[in-house]
Amino acid sequence: MMAPPIKETGFKQQFGALRNLPRFFNMIWDTHSGMFVANIILRIISGVIPLAALYVGKEIIDSVITAIGNESADLKMLWTYVGIELGLAILSTILGRIVTLLDSLLGDLFSNKTSEQLIKHAATLDLYQFEDSEFYDKLERARRQTTSRTVLMSMVLEQFQDSITILSLGAGLIIFNPWLILLLIVALIPSFIGETHFNQKTYSLTRSWTPERRELDYLRYIGASDETAKEVKIFGLADFLAQRFKKIADKYYKANQSIATKRAAWGSVLTGLGTMSYYVAYVFIIYQTINALITVGTLTFLAGSFNRMRNMLQGILNRFSRIADSALYLQDLFDFFAIKPNIDSGDTAFPKPIQKGFTFENVGFKYPQAEKYALRNLNFHLGIGEKLALVGENGAGKTTLVKLLARLYEPTEGRILLDGIDLKEYALEDLRSQIGIIFQDFIRFQMKASENIAIGDINRLEEIDEIVASAEKSLADPVIRELPAEYEQILGKRFSSGVDLSGGQWQKIALGRAYMRDAQLLILDEPTAALDARAEHEVFVRFSELIEGKSAVLISHRFSTVRMADRILFLEYGKLIEDGSHQELLELNGKYAELFNLQAQGYLS
Secondary structure, three states: OOOOOOOOOOHHHHHHHHHHHHHHHHHHHHHOHHHHHHHHHHHHHHHHHHHHHHHHHHHHHHHHHHHOOOOOOOOHHHHHHHHHHHHHHHHHHHHHHHHHHHHHHHHHHHHHHHHHHHHHHHHHOOHHHHOOHHHHHHHHHHHHHHHHOHHHHHHHHHHHHHHHHHHHHHHHHHHHOHHHHHHHHHHHHHHHHHHHHHHHHHHHHHHHOHHHHHHHHHHHHHHOOOOOHHHHHHOOOHHHHHHHHHHHHHHHHHHHHHHHHHHHHHHHHHHHHHHHHHHHHHHHHHHHHHOOOOOHHHHHHHHHHHHHHHHHHHHHHHHHHHHHHHHHHHHHHHHHHHOOOOOOOOOEOOOOOOOOEEEEEEEEEOOOOOOOOOEEEEEEEEEOOOEEEEEOOOOOOHHHHHHHHOOOOOOOEEEEEEOOEEHHHEOHHHHHHOEEEEOOOOOOOOOEHHHHHHHHHHHHOOOHHHHHHHHHHOOOHHHHHOOOOHHHOEEOOOOOOOEOOOHHHHHHHHHHHHHHOOOOEEEEEOOOOOOOHHHHHHHHHHHHHHOOOOEEEEEOOOHHHHOOOOEEEEEEOOEEEEEEOHHHHHHHOOHHHHHHHHHHHHHHO
C-alpha cells in the first residue's frame, strides 16, 4: 500500500481559515451566552493582574532597600504592599480555577450541541451520500471536530487574555525604552514562522491520510468487537488484521515522525533566538541599574516584564499558528454542515387514505459514478390493498426498487406516481411516515426491548400498550417475556446488563417495528432470512392477516412465502421480465417457474 500524496496547505489558506472564528464563537454564544460573557470578564481581570503584581513587587523591593540600615523607616507601607501582593496571588489563583471550570463546562456543552447538530444534519442527507467514500471522509473529519475543536475555544480566549497582559506590560516597557519592544518582536518572528510552517505540514498530513485513518479505526473495530469475534476466531484473522493495521499505522507514523523531528530541531534553534533576546535586554537593564539610572525595584519590574512578555509573545505567536491550524480543521465541520441533500421535500400532503396507488412509469436508476443502471424501464402499478412480491437473484435490483418507493433514492429517469401525482411533490416526512419498511440488514440497537420496537414510530415511545401489541403481532412478545427484565431488558452485549438474542429472535423484534407504524404501505425486505421456512411462513401468514386493506411489498427468496402475494414481479439485471400471480407465472414456464421448481426439488431431495 502506497502512502497517499500529501496535499500541501499554504499560508494563505491557513490564515484565511481564521474567518471561521466569528461563526465558531457565534456557535459558542448560542451554546451558553452567560458562561461565555463571564469567561471574557474574568479573563480581562486576570489579564491585568500580572502588571499589578510586578509593580507591587517593585515597590516591595525598593521599600526593603530603603529600610535597610534606616531605623526610622516607615514599614507600614511595605507590609501593605506585601498584603496586596498576597491578595493578587490568591485572586489570580481563584480566577484561574473559575476560568478553567468555565472552559471545561462550556467546552462540554459545545461538544454536546455540535454532536447533536451533526446527528440531525446527517439525517437530512440522502442515502446515496452515505454510500460514497468521499462523503464518509468528510463525515469522519466533521465527527472528530465535535470534540477536538473545544480546545480551540480555550486557545482563542487564552490568546485574548495574554494580549491584555502584554499590552499592559508593554506600556511599562515603552515608557522605559521602546527599543526593548522592537528587539523582542524581531527575535520572535523566526519562531513564529517556523511553527506556522510545521502546523501546515501537520494539517496537510492529517487531511491527506483521512481514508487510511478511517481504515485504521475500522480495523480496530473488527479486530476487537463482539459482532466480529466469531469470524475472527474461526478464520484465524487476528494476525492478518494486526499485520494490516501495523502496515498502515507504521507508514503514518513514519510520515508524522519526519515532520515532528524537523519541527523539534528547527523549534530548538528558533526558540534559542528568543532566549538570547531576553539576555541582551537583561544585560542592558543591569547596566542601567549599576549606573544608578534606575532603582533595583525598577530592574526587577523591567526584567520581569520583559521576560514575561517574551514568554507570552512567543506563546501568542505559536498559539496563533495553532489557532489558524485548528481553524482549518474547523472548516471541515462547516463543510459538512454545508452539504445539502439532493432529494427535496415537496409540500403536497400525503393522501389519507390512498385513492389509486403507486405507479412506476419508465423508472430507471443508476448509482452515482456507476456505469450501468441498477434498474431500467420499470413499468407497473401497486394498487390499494395489494400484496406485491419482488423476486429475483441477488443484484437484480429488488432492494433498490423499494428504496425508490420510500424516496431514499431519486429515479435517474422516469417517475413514480402516487394517486397520479409525482412522488417528488409530496412532503418527504409525511411520505415516509406512511411507509413502514424493515430491511434485511436491520439495525440491532443496543437498547431496551421496548425501545427497539418503538423505533418503528419513536414518537410513541411511551405507549407501552401499543409496543406490546406490536410485539404480539410480530411474535416477539414470547421472546421478550422470557428475558430477565422483559420489555425493560437491554438487548445486545455492548452493555454489562445486556442480553443477546438469536438471529431469528432479533428479526421478530425488527418486525415489531413495522407494526408500530400506522402506515398505509408496508415493505418487508427479506427481514425473516434468519427464520426457518416454517417460522417464516407463519410470520407472513400472520402478516397478511394483520395488514388487511393495506398495500405491501415483500421480498423473499423462499417461494413458499412469495406465492402468498397477490402479484409477483420477477426482476433480472434491473429489468422487469415477468409480472403475474404465482399460478400465472408457473403457467408461463419462464424464469420464475424455473427457480420455483429448483427450490421445490431442493426441499424434496
